[in-house]
Amino acid sequence: MLLWLSLLCLQxxxxxxxxxxxxxxxxxxxxxxxxxxxxxxxxxxxxxxVFVRLDPRKVYxxxxxxxxxxxxxxAALWTENALLHAEADTKHMLTQLQKMTVTQSExxxxxxxxxxxLGALLGAxxxxxxxFNLGVTSINSVSLSTLRQHVKEIQTEIPQLREHLxxxxxxxxxxxxxxxxxxxxxxxxxxxxxxxxNSMKQxxxxxxxxxxxxxxVASLMSDMLREVSSSIDSLAMGRIxxxxxxxSLVQTVxxxxxxxPPDSLQAHLAYSLGGxxxxxxxxxxxxxxxxxxxxxxxxxxxxxxxxxxxxxFWQGNTHITINTPDVVAYHDSNPQLYLAxxxxxxxxxxxxxxxxxxxxxxxxxxxxxCGLQPMQRDMVCPAEAKPRTxxxxxxxxxxxxxxxxxxxxRTATLTYDQHDTATRVTLPNQSMWIQVPKGAIxxxxxxxxxxxxxxxxxxxxxxxxxxxxQNLTLEPELxxxxxxxxxxxxxxxxxxxxxxxxxxxxxxxxxPVARSWTAADTALCLATAVGxxxxxxxAFVLFNRVNGVQRSMNRCTAALPRTFKRKHRKRxxxxxxxxxxTKVTTQAEDPQAEDN
Numbered sequence: 001m002l003l004w005l006s007l008l009c010l011q012x013x014x015x016x017x018x019x020x021x022x023x024x025x026x027x028x029x030x031x032x033x034x035x036x037x038x039x040x041x042x043x044x045x046x047x048x049x050v051f052v053r054l055d056p057r058k059v060y061x062x063x064x065x066x067x068x069x070x071x072x073x074x075a076a077l078w079t080e081n082a083l084l085h086a087e088a089d090t091k092h093m094l095t096q097l098q099k100m101t102v103t104q105s106e107x108x109x110x111x112x113x114x115x116x117x118l119g120a121l122l123g124a125x126x127x128x129x130x131x132f133n134l135g136v137t138s139i140n141s142v143s144l145s146t147l148r149q150h151v152k153e154i155q156t157e158i159p160q161l162r163e164h165l166x167x168x169x170x171x172x173x174x175x176x177x178x179x180x181x182x183x184x185x186x187x188x189x190x191x192x193x194x195x196x197x198n199s200m201k202q203x204x205x206x207x208x209x210x211x212x213x214x215x216x217v218a219s220l221m222s223d224m225l226r227e228v229s230s231s232i233d234s235l236a237m238g239r240i241x242x243x244x245x246x247x248s249l250v251q252t253v254x255x256x257x258x259x260x261p262p263d264s265l266q267a268h269l270a271y272s273l274g275g276x277x278x279x280x281x282x283x284x285x286x287x288x289x290x291x292x293x294x295x296x297x298x299x300x301x302x303x304x305x306x307x308x309x310x311x312x313f314w315q316g317n318t319h320i321t322i323n324t325p326d327v328v329a330y331h332d333s334n335p336q337l338y339l340a341x342x343x344x345x346x347x348x349x350x351x352x353x354x355x356x357x358x359x360x361x362x363x364x365x366x367x368x369x370c371g372l373q374p375m376q377r378d379m380v381c382p383a384e385a386k387p388r389t390x391x392x393x394x395x396x397x398x399x400x401x402x403x404x405x406x407x408x409x410r411t412a413t414l415t416y417d418q419h420d421t422a423t424r425v426t427l428p429n430q431s432m433w434i435q436v437p438k439g440a441i442x443x444x445x446x447x448x449x450x451x452x453x454x455x456x457x458x459x460x461x462x463x464x465x466x467x468x469x470q471n472l473t474l475e476p477e478l479x480x481x482x483x484x485x486x487x488x489x490x491x492x493x494x495x496x497x498x499x500x501x502x503x504x505x506x507x508x509x510x511x512p513v514a515r516s517w518t519a520a521d522t523a524l525c526l527a528t529a530v531g532x533x534x535x536x537x538x539a540f541v542l543f544n545r546v547n548g549v550q551r552s553m554n555r556c557t558a559a560l561p562r563t564f565k566r567k568h569r570k571r572x573x574x575x576x577x578x579x580x581x582t583k584v585t586t587q588a589e590d591p592q593a594e595d596n
């Protein structure tokens with residue numbers, strides 16, 4: 001009973017459960033995220049001049065070469081007016097584009113004119129295009145409404161005409177009917193009405209042809225002016241105009257400068273990564289010239305890119321950020337080999353692609369990609385260490401449909417605007433993944449994190465196993481130095497986890513665990529025994545040699561005469577004693593000399 005009461009009190013004190021929106025982040029705080037950009041090395045650029053004449057009449061005759069034989073003079077007049085409108089609009093747009101053309105005389109300092117901006121060109125071109133479209137629409141509306149009115153009137157009059165013809169026929173049959181039932185009065189009104197109906201049918205067919213022709217010409221000129229306007233915008237922005245430069249032209253240019261026919265990948269990359277420079281504009285003749293810049297790309301020189309999201313990690317009260325590049329590159333032939341590029345050697349184009357004249361990768365790739373692969377022996381990774389007091393900002397990055405967050409804040413606020421509620425959430429980690437629920441907002445200090453739908457935020461990510469089988473430990477002296485001195489650059493080196501675990505084990509004075517005898521123990525004992533035996537044998541031999549020398553010395557001393565010893569004690573010196581001793585020894589060893 002007491003147990004149930006305690007559990008009930010515990011539930012009452014806990015209140016509502018906090019939503020599970022956080023999970024521990026990567027151990028190193030590093031995540032690799034795919035991006036759409038490409039890095040192209042050994043890139044060459046080819047320039048090609050292009051001259052274009054914009055002629056609406058040629059466009060019309062190209063699409064409808066035999067149209068003049070199928071419409072009336074009124075449709076021909078309308079077609080001529082539509083072509084004149086298209087020519088006037090093209091001339092006006094080229095006049096606006098001419099304002100941005102820099103001539104050689106202007107570069108030399110002559111005939112200077114005021115600066116004109118792109119906004120004026122785009123606004124004028126858009127306005128002209130809108131007026132033209134409205135004008136064409138109004139003309140079509142008037143023509144169609146008139147035709148519909150005539151057709152409606154004819155359809156209304158046909159029943160009355162048929163009734164009148166029926167009455168006339170009955171009258172004629174009553175008046176002019178013979179005995180044989182043959183009509184003798186000529187029905188001239190019926191013949192005239194039939195001729196009128198045939199003429200109306202021909203008129204209807206002509207009107208239908210005119211309407212169809214007018215609609216086709218209006219659509220053709222509208223499409224042409226829209227494409228011309230878009231091409232002029234592209235030229236003003238330095239891009240290749242799609243309407244003026246077809247893909248076949250790019251393939252022809254690439255074929256003339258390469259040794260082998262270009263594939264579709266080369267043509268599409270050259271078209272998308274290339275640019276254009278305006279050279280000449282003549283509004284009166286509707287002519288313009290520009291310069292194409294086409295990059296020549298080989299498939300072996302195309303690398304994909306990955307962004308590196310690095311928010312760092314915490315070690316106690318110290319925040320550590322491993323020095324990593326912003327971007328790494330890899331080739332499709334070896335996706336596991338990451339290369340650190342020096343993007344300052346490359347040119348950014350289309351906001352996401354990099355064109356490099358050579359290989360921009362760092363030669364020392366070990367330090368360049370430090371932190372992206374598992375640590376190896378003798379690897380040193382520089383990192384920046386900061387004390388907790390200096391980490392005051394929260395960093396949040398979108399990685400897929402989650403937030404990768406590093407924050408010194410311990411609590412956050414989860415709000416639901418629909419329900420007008422707020423919940424305080426305790427953050428168990430300071431480097432973490434956060435997935436905000438749908439319809440909620442998570443407030444982290446000054447930041448507000450929102451829900452990321454999985455169908456809109458799709459991205460392939462990779463979490464490097466930098467600390468696999470390794471562990472990071474800061475020495476107390478280093479941690480104290482960082483706390484007192486502020487931010488420092490440290491070197492991270494690998495430390496085996498097993499050795500670290502052994503170093504943390506307590507020292508035992510007794511060994512309660514039974515020891516098992518192994519082959520290594522046998523070899524150690526044999527080596528010790530052999531060593532002791534050799535040492536004892538050598539000592540015994542040396543001892544015998546020393547004893548032999550001692551006995552020889554004793555015999556020599558005993559063989560000396562007594563008188564010699566007495567003289568030696570009284571008046572002999574050390575030198576004389578040694579000399580006499582030598583002589584006596586010689587005589588003792590040679591007994592034949594004494595006999596002689």
